[in-house]
Amino acid sequence: MKTVDRNLVRQATPGRGVLAAAAMLAALAAGPAAAEDAKTIAGTVCVACHGDNGNSVIPMFPKIAGLSEQYIVKQLRDFMSGRRKSDVMGPIVSQLKPEDVAPLAAYYSSQKPTAGEADDKKAVSLGKLIFFDGNEDTGVPACVGCHQPQGAGHSVYPRIGGQHVPYVMQQLKNFATGDRANDPSRYMRVTAKRMSEEEIQSVAEYLVGLGAK
Amino acid sequence: MNKFLTMIIVAAFVAVAASAQTPAWNDIKGEQLIALQTKGDPARGQAAFEPCEGCHRKDASGRTSGAYPRLSGQHGTVLIKQIADIRAGRRINPKMEPYIDDHALTPYEIADIAAYLQGLPISAENGKGPGAGVAAGKQIYDKDCATCHGPGGEGSAAQFYPMVAAQHYRYLLREMEFIRDGDRKNSNPEMVKVIKPYTNSELETVADYLAQLAPPKK
Numbered sequence: 001m002k003t004v005d006r007n008l009v010r011q012a013t014p015g016r017g018v019l020a021a022a023a024m025l026a027a028l029a030a031g032p033a034a035a036e037d038a039k040t041i042a043g044t045v046c047v048a049c050h051g052d053n054g055n056s057v058i059p060m061f062p063k064i065a066g067l068s069e070q071y072i073v074k075q076l077r078d079f080m081s082g083r084r085k086s087d088v089m090g091p092i093v094s095q096l097k098p099e100d101v102a103p104l105a106a107y108y109s110s111q112k113p114t115a116g117e118a119d120d121k122k123a124v125s126l127g128k129l130i131f132f133d134g135n136e137d138t139g140v141p142a143c144v145g146c147h148q149p150q151g152a153g154h155s156v157y158p159r160i161g162g163q164h165v166p167y168v169m170q171q172l173k174n175f176a177t178g179d180r181a182n183d184p185s186r187y188m189r190v191t192a193k194r195m196s197e198e199e200i201q202s203v204a205e206y207l208v209g210l211g212a213k
Numbered sequence: 214m215n216k217f218l219t220m221i222i223v224a225a226f227v228a229v230a231a232s233a234q235t236p237a238w239n240d241i242k243g244e245q246l247i248a249l250q251t252k253g254d255p256a257r258g259q260a261a262f263e264p265c266e267g268c269h270r271k272d273a274s275g276r277t278s279g280a281y282p283r284l285s286g287q288h289g290t291v292l293i294k295q296i297a298d299i300r301a302g303r304r305i306n307p308k309m310e311p312y313i314d315d316h317a318l319t320p321y322e323i324a325d326i327a328a329y330l331q332g333l334p335i336s337a338e339n340g341k342g343p344g345a346g347v348a349a350g351k352q353i354y355d356k357d358c359a360t361c362h363g364p365g366g367e368g369s370a371a372q373f374y375p376m377v378a379a380q381h382y383r384y385l386l387r388e389m390e391f392i393r394d395g396d397r398k399n400s401n402p403e404m405v406k407v408i409k410p411y412t413n414s415e416l417e418t419v420a421d422y423l424a425q426l427a428p429p430k431k
Contacts, residue, residue, distance in 0.1 A: 145268070146263060146264055
């Protein structure tokens with residue numbers, strides 16, 4: 001089995017990374033045995049951006065370790081169908097076989113997520129307020145209601161605790177503008193639209209420090 | 214036993230409602246009728262209530278600021294009517310509306326949520342008023358409000374009268390003003406008539422009184 005030079009892909013621009021990853025998947029497309037395949041795909045393709053065991057070290061690439069199976073399956077299918085748009089993930093999932101989805105989800109959901117650290121410590125206290133109370137004046141609901149204590153998530157509500165700051169901020173902005181519109185019942189589009197720039201940044205700084213228990 | 218009793222009362226009421234005329238403020242049809250006729254499942258209701266917890270809190274105790282009301286222990290019939298009214302625009306609630314519109318909930322889930330919430334314990338740690346108005350508020354309440362909302366503020370499941378005891382002070386005050394001023398279009402016209410003459414400061418005393426009442430026994 002061929003392996004990818006991780007450092008090379010990490011240093012590459014996203015565009016070249018995508019090409020390399022997509023080419024890698026095309027090469028793998030012949031192999032059988034789902035669970036083993038999933039591990040191979042994870043260790044050769046996904047690792048380039050999502051890191052070892054799904055704990056990405058590049059802030060624009062999400063950590064996918066410990067996300068629920070249900071959520072990962074949904075996201076991969078949404079990327080495939082175009083319901084969730086991404087220039088980066090789009091070409092990658094186009095090379096995945098439908099039967100790779102479930103084992104990849106099972107693999108990443110069983111990996112242990114790591115916590116990070118806030119860069120802007122001052123923002124954390126407002127972020128904590130948003131997480132536990134929301135904003136009564138503007139009708140932002142508390143994140144803890146759906147995403148659970150520690151932001152650990154469950155069922156359709158993804159883990160957001162420990163996630164990278166720039167990724168969280170970008171997703172919230174995408175929900176607010178409707179660029180990301182795959183959330184069930186429009187929960188996140190409505191929620192993010194009500195948030196100020198400062199609230200978005202603060203809550204992201206709070207979330208990154210929430211640990212794997 | 215209470216839940217069983219409530220079910221019988223509701224079943225009887227719905228039977229009457231479906232055959233005879235219902236009052237305009239509570240015209241039972243469409244999804245309200247479906248939800249009332251559905252035997253709600255509290256376990257499913259607990260799951261369906263998750264998207265609500267960000268505002269109403271996990272224990273459905275609401276916010277002591279009064280921004281979001283307590284829902285725990287409220288009569289299932291009242292909850293169903295209010296949700297149906299809000300979805301239909303008869304009661305305006307822009308903050309909540311997108312989270313409970315028909316993208317988010319089916320009439321069956323409304324029944325489940327109502328069954329779950331009505332069985333939850335009522336917190337006595339609600340938002341209280343200043344306390345100075347309690348005696349004056351009691352006088353007004355006993356004279357003009359207790360006939361419907363009950364001597365202890367317990368309301369009536371069969372009549373769709375909300376429980377008003379131990380609710381957050383600011384929420385009570387806001388709703389009374391809305392109902393008096395015609396801003397809550399789903400209100401009972403009898404109540405509108407009764408509450409019309411009262412000034413804001415008089416309503417403050419009533420809210421003061423109701424907020425400090427003990428949670429009704431169930």
